[in-house]
Amino acid sequence: MENQLFNLKDFYDGNSFDDYTYLGAHKADSGYTFRVYAPRAVRVTLIGEFNGWLEYDLIRPKNSNFFEGTFADVKPNMMYKYRVYSTPDEFVEHSDPYGFGMELRPGSASIIRELDEFKFTDDEWMSKRDVGYNNPVNIYELHLASWRQKEDGSWYTYTETGEMLVPYLKENGYTHVELMPITEHPADESWGYQNTCFYSPTSRYGTPAELMQMINHLHNNDIGVILDFVPIHFAVDGYGLGKFDGQALYEYPSDHVGCSEWGSYNFNFGRGEVRSFLQSAANYWLKEYHFDGLRMDAVSRAIFWLGDVKRGVNECAIKFIQTMNQGLKKRHKGIMLIAEDSTNYLKVTAPVEYDGLGFDYKWDMGWMNDTLEFFKLPPLYRTKSINKLTFSMA
Incomplete structure (x- = not known):
């Protein structure tokens, strides 16, 4: 379902209706591609069941506010989180804002889900x-x-x-x-x-x-x-959206x-x-x-x-x-x-x-x-x- 023609201008102008086809976790030719929007983060890593909850670094393309990476050892229904660094030494673990699944509370990891598992007949x-x-x-x-x-x-x-x-x-x-x-x-x-x-x-x-x-x-x-x-x-x-990249991102900066x-x-x-x-x-x-x-x-x-x-x-x-x-x-x-x-x-x-x-x-x-x-x-x-x-x- 991944959208390779994602329109960045629409995203920043508030005119996008398909962010979820680009951001989040999507099946790739080999494994899964992860993308997360964190404009003021200095580093973002991926942890999950597939790497023993150790860190895979996501790459920030030049002049981009997104972090991304593709990893071959990721399978459907596995749990994962992002570690979002606001400084080289300080991070908060967040669930995926665009994650299609999540583990039962009190856990807070996202779960990789495929939306084509069920076929509608309506x-x-x-x-x-x-x-x-x-x-x-x-x-x-x-x-x-x-x-x-x-x-x-x-x-x-x-x-x-x-x-x-x-x-x-x-x-x-x-x-x-x-x-x-x-x-x-x-x-x-x-x-x-x-x-x-x-x-x-x-x-x-x-x-x-x-x-x-x-x-x-x-x-x-x-x-x-x-x-x-x-x-x-x-x-x-x-673990949610609050101060996602170390500062107010989804919320207003003033209380x-x-x-x-x-x-x-x-x-x-x-x-x-x-x-x-x-x-x-x-x-x-x-x-x-x-x-x-x-x-x-x-x-x-x-x-x-x-x-x-x-x-x-x-x-x-x-x-x-x-x-x-x-x-x-x-x-x-x-x-x-x-x-x-x-x-x-x-x-x-x-x-x-x-x-x-x-x-x-x-x-x-x-x-x-x-x-x-x-x-x-x-x-x-x-x-x-x-x-x-x-x-x-x-």
Whole structure:
């Protein structure tokens, strides 16, 4: 899958949608080629199962911000990390920002995965799916870890969950299932919104091939699958994206805007390579896994600095959202793009060509609280509480 025609200008301008075909670990004629973006690193080495966790030096081509190397003794499903040196003597071990797999916590190594292990058979579904404006849409929001567990408290695999989901969703009249974040994250107790690797489906429930099998099974039973995508912030764990090359790279350099209210780092939308990283991840899940849409988390924190209207609009973030949504729509027929946005910012669901953000829907933020509270009230008392039903839509 390696892309030899990677467009560096698009990468730096924030217009790339296929970073993952160039960066990360890719099968070569002999072994695997590794590439990592670390502009301010003085040295990057590769450690893994294939070399006894000793160091292979990656080479930095002249006038390049990338480090790369091809090694013959690397095999699929092996674990690896990068040692990123900020000085000749100081390094931090990082998982691969573009790694397709990751070991189970508390481990933090990336795992080499091949995305062609599973062959989809959902052509009929993919050809007929649509955004849902003229058809019923009923979405079941699902957290994989807590929906159902085995008697011993362990999790079902992606494949097992897919088998159980189909009859449940059909019995209850759902047209789609929306998976709460499945990109790798460190804490079992979380809902998955503190991500450490944006291209790795969490290993808690199995392999990428098993996730593909789950989606394929749902599609072949006429059920769409939406992914909860987190493009605003990321976990602070040292093996992740934070201070990747010794300094702020993916995050803002200033803590005043660099840290979120959830204790995570905010993505720096002012850097084109960060925008390319995120929109390539969005494209990756839609293209390689056949997801039917993305529900984008915390969009209000991108529109306004730290989500605060008084701080003003983050123009770089607006540009990122518009470029990403417009690009995804051009590449994928019938996908849904959904904004979790609680603001009254105009044109969130207008097309980009009409100065909108390009989303198809806004998530109903009032459903789980106001709407359900309204339904609980006896009919006699509903008239005085009608605002609970209408507020989120107004």
